Amino acid sequence: MKCSLAAATFALLAACSDDGAPEISINEVMASNATACADQFGEFDDWIELYNATGKAISLENYAIADDAGAASKAVLPADLEVPAKGFLVIWLDQQVQGVDHLPFKLDADGDAVTLYAPDGAELDSFAWTRAQQDKSYARVPDGTGELTMCGTPSCGASNGTGCARTAP
Numbered sequence: 242m243k244c245s246l247a248a249a250t251f252a253l254l255a256a257c258s259d260d261g262a263p264e265i266s267i268n269e270v271m272a273s274n275a276t277a278c279a280d281q282f283g284e285f286d287d288w289i290e291l292y293n294a295t296g297k298a299i300s301l302e303n304y305a306i307a308d309d310a311g312a313a314s315k316a317v318l319p320a321d322l323e324v325p326a327k328g329f330l331v332i333w334l335d336q337q338v339q340g341v342d343h344l345p346f347k348l349d350a351d352g353d354a355v356t357l358y359a360p361d362g363a364e365l366d367s368f369a370w371t372r373a374q375q376d377k378s379y380a381r382v383p384d385g386t387g388e389l390t391m392c393g394t395p396s397c398g399a400s401n402g403t404g405c406a407r408t409a410p
Contacts, residue, residue, distance in 0.1 A: 267357055267366045268292035269380040272348035272373035278397035286335035287348040293324035294385040303360035308346050308353055316344040331398045
């Protein structure tokens, strides 16, 4: 996903960083996590990583994440979640109430999709897969731009640039 000056509306341009990348994007997705990245409770749950391409922290208040097409209200994010400037935020998809960074649904390794919505309900980013491999993620390289492709070394909250060794899907 890439923002473009040719896209023409001020609202769209306002959602882009100076380099044309979306302000907030889905940067990495793991739908079959057995040993790759543990949450703060030592559990290996599904997760997504968001990337902030701007030079300022962005609150995720009223943004939403869904794993069902068209279900923008699946999980509305609270004001407590913030993606740091030029930084990353991992959100756990584990059907558990363990904090503001844990959402009430899981991903399906046998095929699913995840969508990020703006507070106004506009779709910002999405990614769908047919079969996720255990402990391999789908990641963007460089961060925030390009297509998500299979990654043999998940980065889980860090840049995909050097830690992501591409593998065939």
